[in-house]
Amino acid sequence: MSSNRELLRRHRQVMPSWLSLYYEEPIALVRGEGRTVWDADGKAYLDLFGGILTTMTGYGIPEITRAIHEQADRLLHCSTLYLIEPQIELAERICSLAPVDDPRVFFTTSGTEATDAALLLATCYRRSNQVLAMRHSYHGRSFSAVAVTGQRPWSPSALSPLQVSYVYGPYRAQGPFAGYDDDAFAAACVKDLRNTIETTTAGDVACMIAEPIQGVGGFATPPDGLLGEMKAVLDDYGILFVADEVQTGWGRTGEHFWGIEAHGVRPDILTFAKGLGNGLSIGGVVARAEIMDSLPANSISTFGGNPLSTAGALANLDYLLEHDLQANALKTGHMLMSGLRDIAADHPVIGDVRGKGLMIGVELVGPGGEPDAAAAAAVLEACKRDGLLVGRGGLYGNTLRIAPPLTITEPEAERALAILRSAVAEAERATRADV
Numbered sequence: 208m209s210s211n212r213e214l215l216r217r218h219r220q221v222m223p224s225w226l227s228l229y230y231e232e233p234i235a236l237v238r239g240e241g242r243t244v245w246d247a248d249g250k251a252y253l254d255l256f257g258g259i260l261t262t263m264t265g266y267g268i269p270e271i272t273r274a275i276h277e278q279a280d281r282l283l284h285c286s287t288l289y290l291i292e293p294q295i296e297l298a299e300r301i302c303s304l305a306p307v308d309d310p311r312v313f314f315t316t317s318g319t320e321a322t323d324a325a326l327l328l329a330t331c332y333r334r335s336n337q338v339l340a341m342r343h344s345y346h347g348r349s350f351s352a353v354a355v356t357g358q359r360p361w362s363p364s365a366l367s368p369l370q371v372s373y374v375y376g377p378y379r380a381q382g383p384f385a386g387y388d389d390d391a392f393a394a395a396c397v398k399d400l401r402n403t404i405e406t407t408t409a410g411d412v413a414c415m416i417a418e419p420i421q422g423v424g425g426f427a428t429p430p431d432g433l434l435g436e437m438k439a440v441l442d443d444y445g446i447l448f449v450a451d452e453v454q455t456g457w458g459r460t461g462e463h464f465w466g467i468e469a470h471g472v473r474p475d476i477l478t479f480a481k482g483l484g485n486g487l488s489i490g491g492v493v494a495r496a497e498i499m500d501s502l503p504a505n506s507i508s509t510f511g512g513n514p515l516s517t518a519g520a521l522a523n524l525d526y527l528l529e530h531d532l533q534a535n536a537l538k539t540g541h542m543l544m545s546g547l548r549d550i551a552a553d554h555p556v557i558g559d560v561r562g563k564g565l566m567i568g569v570e571l572v573g574p575g576g577e578p579d580a581a582a583a584a585a586v587l588e589a590c591k592r593d594g595l596l597v598g599r600g601g602l603y604g605n606t607l608r609i610a611p612p613l614t615i616t617e618p619e620a621e622r623a624l625a626i627l628r629s630a631v632a633e634a635e636r637a638t639r640a641d642v
């Protein structure tokens with residue numbers, strides 16, 4: 208097997224320059240078990256990022272890999288021109304779980320494709336290409352998904368099939384409403400939404416798309432109920448509401464199965480991907496039947512909902528529900544959150560700790576409260592050296608993202624906190640002359 212260094216050399220020769228890699232010395236992960244992964248040089252890491260919140264239940268879970276093997280032995284592919292039993296069964300299960308009225312499900316292969324499908328449905332149903340999206344959002348990498356992505360580092364093109372207006376939403380820490388309390392912040396966002404509709408659109412807007420907690424945006428977490436208050440404004444104008452649950456779905460936020468449930472509303476359209484497949488390529492859209500069935504032409508996804516992905520996703524969903532991993536996300540999430548708040552109390556380099564369940568953002572700042580990307584990079588490097596993988600995000604690249612598989616144990620959470628405490632202290636010493 209090739210070493211990390213050799214793989215990096217070959218990667219640089221054939222892969223795009225914009226496909227960014229973590230770490231000064233990037234690593235290849237070659238094996239996983241539970242929450243532990245090993246790199247190509249044999250070093251072990253406790254994984255608190257799960258391949259970007261995708262390894263939801265963990266590595267090498269026999270119940271899931273068995274279902275994948277059995278399906279692979281039977282049939283890999285047939286296309287949606289034929290009935291697919293695991294696809295139908297998975298759709299039935301998702302319809303019973305999703306907070307959408309009269310639901311129908313369409314499967315895709317990724318979150319990006321789910322975003323695209325949701326936008327196609329909303330714009331066809333409403334006969335309008337006007338869309339509202341959130342500042343600091345991320346919805347994928349395709350032409351339409353980039354068009355509703357509200358942060359410069361992930362927006363390579365201004366060309367768009369949509370007319371998009373951006374509204375204020377979950378992110379508060381460095382924006383114009385920094386320092387506002389929850390009520391004042393929610394009131395400001397609702398006022399901005401109504402004003403944006405009145406001043407920047409032609410009135411017949413198709414939909415607003417929002418993540419209940421912004422993922423790539425640095426786990427920016429709105430006050431509970433905010434998206435419900437915003438939906439009430441949308442209702443005044445007949446605008447559809449799309450909840451992007453690609454990161455927040457399946458119990459990750461601990462207190463709810465879907466992130467949007469913290470806001471007391473039922474979306475018209477909901478998108479999912481990532482965790483459902485525990486690494487298999489699957490995404491999709493749930494929509495009210497009258498919206499789902501409004502497309503005026505045929506539409507398929509050749510690989511969407513294929514037998515292998517849906518059989519594996521079913522086994523993964525069974526595992527999640529049978530082991531009540533949502534309850535574990537709540538319990539271990541509280542532990543991690545309070546441990547991180549203790550670390551923040553001792554280290555001013557941490558400006559904000561936020562999130563829910565196993566979706567925790569830690570924003571690192573300089574002496575004046577300004578974003579400090581160098582400190583975040585230093586924490587990532589120190590964690591890696593000490594055998595811990597965490598993610599990074601936010602508009603300024605200064606937010607640590609902690610989102611382990613939902614099976615993480617309390618001893619593992621304690622070990623992670625110990626490594627994080629010393630990594631934060633080390634990064635603070637290296638980047639802050641004032642402490």
Ligand SMILES: Cc1ncc(COP(=O)(O)O)c(C=O)c1O
Nearest residue numbers: 317318319345346347422453454
């Ligand atoms: C909230 C959200 N929506 C959509 C996507 C796009 O998903 P994918 O990378 O599977 O295309 C992502 C990816 O990170 C995401 O975080």
